[in-house]
Amino acid sequence: MRDIARRAGVSESAVSFALNNRPGVSEDTRQRILGVAKELSWHPNSAARALSAARAGTVGLVFARPAKTLGIEPFFLQLVSGMQAVLSVRASALLFQVVENMAAEMALYRQWWSEHRVDGVLVVDPRVDDPRPALLVELGLPALLIGGPTSTGTVPSIWADDTGAMASIVDYLVGLGHRRIAHIAGLPELIHTKRRIDSFRAATRKYGLSTHDSVATDYSDEAGARETRQLLAEPGPPTAIIYDNDVMAVAGVGVAGELGLSVPSDLSVVAWDDSVLCRLTHPQLTALVRDTHAFGSHAAQQLLALIEGEAPHDVEDDVPRLEPRGSTAPPPLP
Amino acid sequence: MRDIARRAGVSESAVSFALNNRPGVSEDTRQRILGVAKELSWHPNSAARALSAARAGTVGLVFARPAKTLGIEPFFLQLVSGMQAVLSVRASALLFQVVENMAAEMALYRQWWSEHRVDGVLVVDPRVDDPRPALLVELGLPALLIGGPTSTGTVPSIWADDTGAMASIVDYLVGLGHRRIAHIAGLPELIHTKRRIDSFRAATRKYGLSTHDSVATDYSDEAGARETRQLLAEPGPPTAIIYDNDVMAVAGVGVAGELGLSVPSDLSVVAWDDSVLCRLTHPQLTALVRDTHAFGSHAAQQLLALIEGEAPHDVEDDVPRLEPRGSTAPPPLP
């Protein structure tokens, strides 16, 4: 920068103003400075900028899950890529870390913030009794919860419209003629699972269906298979099952096959979240398709706004779209 | 740090030496300083440290693939988590970005390096004619190729022992009695695909098998299904197929079913890389299991050594292990 100032015959501060597109320098001078900067192929030193501006130019994202369970995450790269579409325009980078559990995640927030490594964090998988919001508030670390507001409600959040999505699935199945619909849900601690369970009840009640309560699981294929077997063994078994992820849905189709039931003529199956998995089965699975990329972008946008001092507020994102495929059909005749 | 110096009654430089575990301060003083630092709950400001030490304390990782094809990446989180196990011990963080293509990836390397955002980068998916090594050398940006050395060989690399792995698969299948074995490979531009194709030929020649050459694909389920159909339609079709990923293997099992062939009694199937997918099929798939977490750790270790000035050298990592499951059996009697 000093070189630029010398060559352009101005002060360093003029250069700083020009390069940051701020008032305090005439248009002519700005252009001249920009020219020299390009000529010298100048790039800001991120550390120096961070130090003097007291802004890291970095946003943090932590994934807390045991190393063993790190598996298929179709959701993840889409989300990250959406976040970065926004961040990169704003000259911000994403610091990403995978840790074993929530304690490690919280320790990392403390560390990052005390080291001024990040300007804010995007927090995923909010839970019903979530210790993270309190920590974030205590630290004063700007944060956005991705997945829905927690009971404490002290940290702003963005979430997909699961309620609308669940309503659209139930509408669709009822429209096909189903009256006995089941819901095999994910981890009950997660806020969005709770939201889906609540809206399943609301949506089925609306039609006067006397369905079971949703069944909570750990999202694994084993759990999906086990709960499906259980449901289908009951008297008056469901004619349609909604699964909270694709892995369980595929496992459910397998169980139906073992029991001699055909999908979709004996049992309809809907997977929440689409992935290549849903297209590997025969028949292919009717699935709820989310625009995860856009969701990530919206989240990043919200966080940057927060960092820049905007008043925090919650955002409900778009309703996911139901993509009917071969795994759903009218129920068998009684 | 100034506060610490004042409280401990020493100079700022003494504090710096003590906190960085460097000689230049007596053990007593060091302990006293560390005590005060803890008391004040001091943490280094990463920007200040980066600026004066000319070290970002950050390593970069870029994933280049079109947003549409961002799908199931069982490999990815494991790799990243392994990297971080090493990086976090060395007080380094991972800057991670997803981009659309290799041009964007290279632009990002330029930007990161010119902004001093990273000390080095981990480069994935090396290709046969890869433009990235030349750029990295030109920039002087420390880098490690993950997946094998390119033809230019100017940037050090780490890779899994695909040759040993392929040999173990072929040994296993031949041991079961198979003589007609096929290999449905991944993207032919990737170095590791080339390595697998070459070692497939070597391993089958060793047994005097007159198998076909490997078939290259784009890793998609469509390609897996198409090539499987093609292979099984030939006279004297293979009795065993090795697939370069799990998605294609699952698609292949589907095709076999359509053609009325039973797995494993008519056709044996082996998937390269294990994931939950391999356990969702009936029968479950025999798969090549890698310790991707360890692989990521080794890669991070190598890169940190490079950054610290060690002489670059290539590393061949461990041989993956074959996990026999229900999808492999002796071939049908002629």
Add this chain to the structure above:
DNA sequence: CTGAAAGCGCTTACAG
């Protein structure tokens, strides 16, 4: 073994 000082490359009041 320790201290005083300069410097890393920016930004930002403050004075003109």
Add this chain to the structure above:
DNA sequence: CTGAAAGCGCTTACAG
């Protein structure tokens, strides 16, 4: 609209 100066919080020669 512009310039001279201080400062962000560290590290690192250099001198004692």
